[in-house]
Amino acid sequence: MRRTARALVELVAVLVRRLLREGMVRRSLLWPTALTAGTLVATLIVFASLQATETVGVTRAVSAELRGVIEAAGFEPVFVSDAREAVRNGTWAAVDGQVLWTNDRGPRALQLEAALREALEAPWRPDPVVPLPQTADAAPSGAAVCRLVASLFALYGVVFGLGMVARDRDDGTLAAELALPIPRWVPGAARWIASTLLLSSFYALCVATFAAIMGLPDAAAMARHGAAACGAATAIGLVVVGRAGLKQSFAGPFATGMGMATGLIALGNTHPAVGSWLPLASVFTGGDGWAPLAGTLVAGALASAIFAVRAARE
Amino acid sequence: MRPARVIAIARRDLALELSGRRGWILPLILVGLLAPTTVARVPLPRAPQPVSLRVRGEVPQAVQALEFVQDDDRPQLDFRRDDGVLIVRANGIRDDVRAALDGEAPALQVKRAIRPIRLPGRTLLFALISASTLTGAVSSSMAGERAAGTLVGLLAAAVTRLEVVAGKWLAWGGLGALASVLAACSAMAMGRVTPGWWLLPLPVVAPATVALGFWLVRRATDVVTGTTVSLRVLPAVLSITGLGAWFLGRVDPLLGASVPLGGALVAAGGTWDGLLAPLVALCSSMALSLACLWMTARDLEDAPREAPPGRTLRAASVTTALAAGVWWLPILSPILWGAAGNPTLTDDLPRAAGVVAGGLGLALLALSGAASTPSILQALGLKRSPDVRWIAGGVFAGVVLALVPVSGWAALPVSPSWAAVVERLGAASGGLALSGAGSTAALLGQELFFRGWVQHRWGPLAAVLAYVVVITPLDPLAGLLVGGVSTGLVHGGRCGVWPALAAHATWTVLCLL
Numbered sequence: 001m002r003r004t005a006r007a008l009v010e011l012v013a014v015l016v017r018r019l020l021r022e023g024m025v026r027r028s029l030l031w032p033t034a035l036t037a038g039t040l041v042a043t044l045i046v047f048a049s050l051q052a053t054e055t056v057g058v059t060r061a062v063s064a065e066l067r068g069v070i071e072a073a074g075f076e077p078v079f080v081s082d083a084r085e086a087v088r089n090g091t092w093a094a095v096d097g098q099v100l101w102t103n104d105r106g107p108r109a110l111q112l113e114a115a116l117r118e119a120l121e122a123p124w125r126p127d128p129v130v131p132l133p134q135t136a137d138a139a140p141s142g143a144a145v146c147r148l149v150a151s152l153f154a155l156y157g158v159v160f161g162l163g164m165v166a167r168d169r170d171d172g173t174l175a176a177e178l179a180l181p182i183p184r185w186v187p188g189a190a191r192w193i194a195s196t197l198l199l200s201s202f203y204a205l206c207v208a209t210f211a212a213i214m215g216l217p218d219a220a221a222m223a224r225h226g227a228a229a230c231g232a233a234t235a236i237g238l239v240v241v242g243r244a245g246l247k248q249s250f251a252g253p254f255a256t257g258m259g260m261a262t263g264l265i266a267l268g269n270t271h272p273a274v275g276s277w278l279p280l281a282s283v284f285t286g287g288d289g290w291a292p293l294a295g296t297l298v299a300g301a302l303a304s305a306i307f308a309v310r311a312a313r314e
Numbered sequence: 315m316r317p318a319r320v321i322a323i324a325r326r327d328l329a330l331e332l333s334g335r336r337g338w339i340l341p342l343i344l345v346g347l348l349a350p351t352t353v354a355r356v357p358l359p360r361a362p363q364p365v366s367l368r369v370r371g372e373v374p375q376a377v378q379a380l381e382f383v384q385d386d387d388r389p390q391l392d393f394r395r396d397d398g399v400l401i402v403r404a405n406g407i408r409d410d411v412r413a414a415l416d417g418e419a420p421a422l423q424v425k426r427a428i429r430p431i432r433l434p435g436r437t438l439l440f441a442l443i444s445a446s447t448l449t450g451a452v453s454s455s456m457a458g459e460r461a462a463g464t465l466v467g468l469l470a471a472a473v474t475r476l477e478v479v480a481g482k483w484l485a486w487g488g489l490g491a492l493a494s495v496l497a498a499c500s501a502m503a504m505g506r507v508t509p510g511w512w513l514l515p516l517p518v519v520a521p522a523t524v525a526l527g528f529w530l531v532r533r534a535t536d537v538v539t540g541t542t543v544s545l546r547v548l549p550a551v552l553s554i555t556g557l558g559a560w561f562l563g564r565v566d567p568l569l570g571a572s573v574p575l576g577g578a579l580v581a582a583g584g585t586w587d588g589l590l591a592p593l594v595a596l597c598s599s600m601a602l603s604l605a606c607l608w609m610t611a612r613d614l615e616d617a618p619r620e621a622p623p624g625r626t627l628r629a630a631s632v633t634t635a636l637a638a639g640v641w642w643l644p645i646l647s648p649i650l651w652g653a654a655g656n657p658t659l660t661d662d663l664p665r666a667a668g669v670v671a672g673g674l675g676l677a678l679l680a681l682s683g684a685a686s687t688p689s690i691l692q693a694l695g696l697k698r699s700p701d702v703r704w705i706a707g708g709v710f711a712g713v714v715l716a717l718v719p720v721s722g723w724a725a726l727p728v729s730p731s732w733a734a735v736v737e738r739l740g741a742a743s744g745g746l747a748l749s750g751a752g753s754t755a756a757l758l759g760q761e762l763f764f765r766g767w768v769q770h771r772w773g774p775l776a777a778v779l780a781y782v783v784v785i786t787p788l789d790p791l792a793g794l795l796v797g798g799v800s801t802g803l804v805h806g807g808r809c810g811v812w813p814a815l816a817a818h819a820t821w822t823v824l825c826l827l
Contacts, residue, residue, distance in 0.1 A: 013690070020685035024534060028542035035550075037643060044650035087427035099423045107405045113424060122421035124400035126407055132655075135662040155545055163538035166454075170462040205678060208671035212644035215663055250458055250537060251331050252339030254450030259343060 057094030161237020188307030224289030231296035323481025434583020457540030490520020673755025704807030712820025
């Protein structure tokens with residue numbers, strides 16, 4: 001028993017190290033967090049630099065007085081020949097005598113409309129409410145990003161589960177492991193633990209990053225759902241690989257694994273009541289994530305057992 | 315290039331994947347995904363449902379007369395009068411409400427000027443599904459051969475590098491093209507789509523994706539590496555070039571069509587009329603395919619093994635820059651909400667989460683670097699047993715750091731707009747004034763990265779300098795003192811990072827108390 005446990009730990013450490021040694025794998029693990037967080041930060045920087053003034057197109061027909069009103073309201077008037085065409089071509093808003101052309105119906109457009117109506121002595125004018133989102137409003141968006149990233153990590157899980165077996169079978173590493181005086185489920189379990197540990201750690205980095213820069217309703221639950229998804233996806237990879245190697249039939253099991261993983265995610269979307277209990281399916285549902293986490297342990301144990309029976313059979 | 319050899323290699327590749335019982339899986343999945351797209355009828359768009367409108371205050375009769383208007387204490391429109399002028403408090407006003415308020419002679423008209431948008435049709439899906447189902451085949455075809463050692467044999471045979479790559483491209487690109495054309499023919503036979511020039515670029519999407527995939531994984535040494543690359547990059551490239559082509563196509567269809575891959579994808583959706591745009595899309599994607607195949611063939615034998623980062627100044631600088639990004643991004647980014655106009659969000663977001671993310675990021679960075687050495691534990695300074703005397707020294711150093719606060723002694727003079735940056739970096743430096751999770755993450759991340767990995771790889775001076783640059787860039791003296799003490803403990807004790815961990819833990823605990 002002690003020898004089995006030690007072999008399991010050693011194999012997990014070796015597999016984690018082997019995965020992390022590959023620069024492409026490292027970049028793949030960092031890519032989703034870097035891409036999503038980087039895009040958000042870049043958007044904020046652009047927004048912060050653009051929010052100072054908004055350009056409003058004005059035709060020659062607009063009086064100097066009205067142009068002054070537009071400027072006083074915090075907008076920058078620029079001359080355009082055709083107000084309608086200017087907005088069609090991407091200008092935020094344009095004024096053409098007594099017509100305000102804009103496709104924006106939000107508070108900022110209402111500010112411009114209010115200033116113009118006041119200047120034109122209209123019988124009514126809007127008083128825009130500019131609601132600033134609070135953490136509770138931003139958190140669901142943060143959660144949505146984390147769920148999408150969890151789906152991608154789950155697909156990585158399928159690749160890791162499937163690829164580690166196929167690769168090691170073809171280069172002879174798996175045969176060497178199976179020749180060791182340890183139970184045959186150990187190599188499968190080691191692959192499942194190594195992949196789940198690695199993917200969950202990098203997914204936790206994503207969750208913590210988004211909890212910091214956007215807020216999350218329950219970061220710990222989000223991390224549990226993600227870890228459950230990574231574990232279940234790896235288990236799927238271990239199950240579908242069967243006796244496949246790289247010399248024959250990798251694409252088929254790969255497509256099957258991807259289909260099963262995305263099918264489970266879709267199940268969670270369409271039937272949240274069922275999905276919230278199942279690992280992978282729970283990614284897009286609510287809940288505290290403990291049940292899917294327990295489920296992924298069962299899936300890992302099952303996958304190791306199936307691996308011992310099918311994949312490890314030489 | 316000899317066609318017979320190219321075809322032989324293509325047949326060999328297809329036979330490896332598609333023979334036997336398992337060989338049916340990939341074609342079946344292709345059929346399973348393409349069939350519903352081909353057969354399904356597109357539902358007609360539903361008429362928009364009327365939405366209720368909550369109002370309050372002095373609501374004019376004309377607005378009251380609108381359908382689905384109801385009084386409510388949480389109104390969308392709040393009406394009041396101010397000097398005879400009706401004021402409508404709202405964050406958006408519907409066009410029918412505006413028309414009701416304006417009456418016969420509006421003082422100001424608000425109109426939309428939307429350019430008609432033409433979206434790609436379902437035929438885009440034929441190309442997209444055919445291309446995306448081949449991710450596994452692309453990875454195993456090149457990286458799998460390399461891992462299995464069969465690529466060497468293939469390269470030693472009487473075929474050129476270009477023939478090898480072209481053969482593999484013919485196999486998988488051909489399969490994807492065939493699948494998309496068959497799906498299109500079925501849809502046309504069932505009357506779901508009408509023939510058009512979109513048929514021209516349709517078959518080049520999958521081959522161009524396969525060629526790009528080959529180029530991406532040309533140096534991958536095993537299938538896991540290859541698949542993770544193609545899995546993350548190919549969907550992103552397809553989406554970005556597709557969106558880019560569509561947006562450029564709104565300016566001029568030829569401009570959009572000239573975007574390689576994306577142009578063909580959008581043109582395959584029948585987005586642009588006429589022959590010219592689909593023809594340009596076909597040519598741009600074919601050019602991309604040829605370029606990728608040529609570059610893949612050129613680099614086919616170049617498969618460098620990942621070596622541990624060198625001990626050069628450049629490698630140390632890159633590692634420090636990465637660490638700075640990992641530490642600063644979650645800690646400083648919330649400030650941007652304030653700059654973008656929502657300071658409430660900056661104040662409300664949990665700071666401890668940023669330090670947890672930064673600490674975890676540093677720890678993972680250290681682990682990734684250490685994985686390329688013979689012993690991870692040794693590279694992180696965890697292999698050696700803790701020496702009680704040096705641990706005691708670490709505890710003493712931690713007490714001294716807590717009693718003599720060094721922060722702010724010689725902070726760099728910065729403009730007031732940078733005050734938030736100074737304050738956040740200062741608070742995060744030791745995980746001070748934060749929760750237990752934040753402090754623990756800061757402790758582990760900083761010690762494993764600076765005193766573990768950087769000190770092991772580049773020496774004590776680099777560890778101190780990297781600490782100053784990443785953790786205390788605006789308060790360098792404090793960084794030099796804290797980093798110097800911790801690094802000195804690790805360097806002098808020669809018993810791993812344990813004394814530095816003890817010093818940092820003591821310092822943090824005393825500050826939290």
